[in-house]
Amino acid sequence: SQELEQSPQSLIVQEGKNLTINCTSSKTLYGLYWYKQKYGEGLIFLMMLQKGGEEKSHEKITAKLDEKKQQSSLHITASQPSHAGIYLCGADNYGQNFVFGPGTRLSVLP
Amino acid sequence: GAVVSQHPSWVICKSGTSVKIECRSLDFQATTMFWYRQFPKQSLMLMATSNEGSKATYEQGVEKDKFLINHASLTLSTLTVTSAHPEDSSFYICSAKLQLNTEAFFGQGTRLTVV
Numbered sequence: 001s002q003e004l005e006q007s008p009q010s011l012i013v014q015e016g017k018n019l020t021i022n023c024t025s026s027k028t029l030y031g032l033y034w035y036k037q038k039y040g041e042g043l044i045f046l047m048m049l050q051k052g053g054e055e056k057s058h059e060k061i062t063a064k065l066d067e068k069k070q071q072s073s074l075h076i077t078a079s080q081p082s083h084a085g086i087y088l089c090g091a092d093n094y095g096q097n098f099v100f101g102p103g104t105r106l107s108v109l110p
Numbered sequence: 111g112a113v114v115s116q117h118p119s120w121v122i123c124k125s126g127t128s129v130k131i132e133c134r135s136l137d138f139q140a141t142t143m144f145w146y147r148q149f150p151k152q153s154l155m156l157m158a159t160s161n162e163g164s165k166a167t168y169e170q171g172v173e174k175d176k177f178l179i180n181h182a183s184l185t186l187s188t189l190t191v192t193s194a195h196p197e198d199s200s201f202y203i204c205s206a207k208l209q210l211n212t213e214a215f216f217g218q219g220t221r222l223t224v225v
Contacts, residue, residue: 043203045215090214
């Protein structure tokens with residue numbers, strides 16, 4: 001089955017700094033999703049990428065999917081405390097199931 | 111986006127009792143629903159995938175007799191934790207999707223505490 005790896009596992013940045021979170025798949029991705037979560041709470045959908053080379057942005061968050069569709073990155077520009085949380089990448093395993101990476105815990109220091 | 115409602119949002123039960131968690135897609139028909147479990151400081155782990163009208167497919171290591179999943183209609187799936195024990199205490203979250211290549215929508219989760 002498809003497996004996702006994320007790096008780094010955790011990240012602490014100073015407010016205003018940029019940061020990048022990576023997600024790597026063991027197989028070609030059919031659809032790659034980014035979510036934000038605070039533990040014990042629901043998921044906030046951020047972005048969905050499907051095409052190789054695709055890039056999407058929303059406010060200060062940009063997500064990219066590489067041409068081979070096996071790696072994705074999530075970039076936050078000028079981070080704020082409100083960006084703190086757990087970032088999860090998820091993959092649609094060709095409609096069979098939906099799996100998540102282990103998550104990246106982001107802390108933003110004011 | 112579409113709305114998935116999960117109920118209850120939290121539940122406390124005694125060890126040995128059973129607990130049912132409902133997951134409803136409110137404004138779309140979900141052909142597939144997923145159930146996840148999340149322990150502290152860990153990612154969401156897929157427990158099972160259910161398609162309306164058929165038996166759920168459980169992930170390795172998940173006891174199907176303990177975690178009963180029923181997907182009786184295109185808008186409702188239920189997860190029943192039978193004979194719950196303290197180690198079953200966790201955050202359970204469901205998601206639903208309309209079809210292949212569409213976004214999966216998530217419920218807000220259920221925090222289960224077994225005492």
